[in-house]
Amino acid sequence: MRNKVISALAGAALLMGGAAAAQAQDALARIKEAGVMKVGTETAFAPFDYIDAGEHVGLNMDVFAAIGEELGVEIEWITLDWAGVLPGLEAGQFDVVAGPATITAARMERYRFTPPIAEATVALLKSAKDDSITKPEDIAGKVIGSGHATAQLAQLEAFGETLDPAPETKDYVSFNEAYADLAAGRIAGVANSLPNIAFVAQQRPEIFEVVAPFGTKTYFGFPGLKDDDHASLMDAIDAALLKMKADGRLGEMQQKWFGQTFETPDAVTEPNI
Incomplete structure (x- = not known):
């Protein structure tokens, strides 16, 4: 009986030691x-x-x-x-x-x-057929999309406050949804980082065009x-x-x-x- 108790205690000690070692690992x-x-x-x-x-x-x-x-x-x-x-x-x-x-x-x-x-500086993507937007300030009064809970949306909203009238911002769960709405003419532009929109415009130059960056360098x-x-x-x-x-x-x-x-x-x- 005594040997069984010792064996059980030793097993418990090993288990506790293993758990402690696992906890000690970062x-x-x-x-x-x-x-x-x-x-x-x-x-x-x-x-x-x-x-x-x-x-x-x-x-x-x-x-x-x-x-x-x-x-x-x-x-x-x-x-x-x-x-x-x-x-x-x-x-x-x-x-x-x-x-x-x-x-x-x-x-x-x-x-x-x-x-x-x-780099993550924010720029604007617009329709290649839209001649009404040639610079970031031209989004005044227009509907512009960006990603939900992103720094790009925050910068778009901050930039919009400097314009009269301010653009209407629309946030999307996915930027792909915003690009689809832009291609369909449901919004006038998409605010995203320069690397992202440059890639999108490069893939579909007949549909999209990049406007100069407007955000703070990030x-x-x-x-x-x-x-x-x-x-x-x-x-x-x-x-x-x-x-x-x-x-x-x-x-x-x-x-x-x-x-x-x-x-x-x-x-x-x-x-x-």
Whole structure:
């Protein structure tokens, strides 16, 4: 009987020790042990993430494939609408967000951002047949769309307040829906980041045309959690991105997906918005 009690106590001690060891691991250690990093994103933000002929493609796919190689792990993609991506991160559904998201002062209070991967300055997309819009100020009094809960929508609304009459803003769950409404003539323009609308206009030049940027110069980064548990993971992702930037791989990916490269700082400490 005594031997059974000792054996049971030893087993319990091993279980408790294993649980304590698991608790002691931080996010990076858990990811490396599992061999998988979960990445949350949407798939309606071309050319960062989108579906082409049924396949998930875009800059983010290439960037995170390279980050996975640097960390020695596989990437597991979890996709949902943008409005649910940042709440999903906070709920622990994934380890980091591919998004990407415009780096803003408000977001930096809540999330830790990686080094910028591209410029995010807001510009306007209009119909190639619409001669009434030749500059951003021409959207006064018109209906302009943008993405729900995005920095692009916030900048559109702020810019609209400087015009008389102010444009009517319409927010969309997906930018693809906004582009469809623009092509159908239901709205006069779409406010999105310059890389995004330049890509869309390049794909369909007979339908869309880019108007000069009107927003404050900003940058895209990948958001993660800023707690101690995720610090080493974000450090590792930052190091991987800076290595890719230094050896030219990031620039090659920008050229592939945007048709141009962007000069970006190694970190954003004081966002312009």
